[in-house]
Amino acid sequence: MSRDISIYKKKTQNSYKLFNESLKQHVNGVSHNIRYFKPYPFVTKYAIGKYIVDVDQNKYIDFWLGHWSLILGHANSTITKHIIEQASHGWMYGTVNEQTIKLSDIITKAVPIAEKIRYVTTGTEAAMYAIRLARAVTGKKTIAKIDGGWHGYTTDLLKAINWPFSESESNGLVNEKYIISLPLNNLEKSLDILKTVKEDLAGIIVEPILGGGGCIPATKEYLQGLQEFSHHNNSIFILDEIVTGFRFRFGCTYTELDLKPDIVLLGKIIGGGLPIGVICGKKEIMDKSNIAFNKKSERVYIGGGTFSANPLTMVSGYHTLTMLKTKHSIYNKINTLGNKTRNLLNKTFGNRAVITGDGSLFMIHFLQNNVSNVTNALDASRCDKKLLYNYHFKLISNDEIFFMPGKQGAFSYAHSNEDVKHLIEATTRFVDGT
Ligand SMILES: Cc1ncc(COP(=O)(O)O)c(C=O)c1O
Incomplete structure (x- = not known):
């Protein structure tokens, strides 16, 4: 590791100087805690296609892809053209615009549950409003989330993210007692926990794949079990598809899982990499926030905010989704790259990792503490996270491959088989200690 640090320091001298400036200006030098890594993160100069390039001209194959938002890769030429064209006609209207109607049209056709949509600027806001709506619609307070589930930094949901999932994640939070958490893929235990609050259960929020918590798919049976409990108890079932929406196919995962969520959250890909969050769902639920026909005493305010539905994001999202819809090869290509990578990583690591x-989407978990399979955030937390960090850092310092250390990786349309080969060769060197 110390050898990797000296290699990294040698090749990122401009980043070092600039990051010291950043440290003076910003809390911990970053604007999102997960963007910091030791000894200091490189400073990005530009990004194009599958590459992210730092201020020292190091060119990394990017598996982070802007928090996995760039399914077409960086600066895709078609999307760039449309963004530039839109920018020349104004990038911020603060009024109803045609660009939004076009994006919503494509979303509603692909996501039938989106009978009504409200745009916001981040996934965090979308999750915050979903919770508020669930509470308002049901008149109850308790929300169930999943251990390790990440829905952004909302005051409500900043709970049960890191092991042991029972301690407060931050000072400054209030009413934490109204958030409970469940172990992913353990339906029996989850239902036992839910039964203890069923009179006050406003909703359940869950990701189809625990993203930040370890890239762990929820089983169909588990999700269906939670949904059944939720509906049986007149609670709102919220599916957070901010990472999974339009990631595997043109649309959401809930259709394939035979789910009928009341509210779906979208973000990331649907803005084509520009800031976005979406809360959408059944008309009767979304309309609770309609100030046009609800009495003041009955309605619930949800926002949008100054930059919601700005035409630049709408255009970027519309053309990204249009490409995904019309170019069928995109999903085939990236899903195949992902499958191949998981298989080859499995072979390369043998029984050392899952x-x-x-x-x-893919993620490596280095096995230890008698963990033999990773099906929830507890398993993931017992794996060797330090080794994962070291592995990712070795790829950055020696192999010009970038993963945000410790986080899952993603493929974009800009990647190719060559990148899989490069990753596996680098991984083999890591395993061999060379
Ligand atoms: C599943 C999920 N929900 C919500 C969020 C929050 O979105 P944002 O970072 O845009 O606020 C994220 C962010 O990574 C996420 O992965």
């Missing part, structure tokens, strides 16, 4: 994920 590779989780689905389609174009």
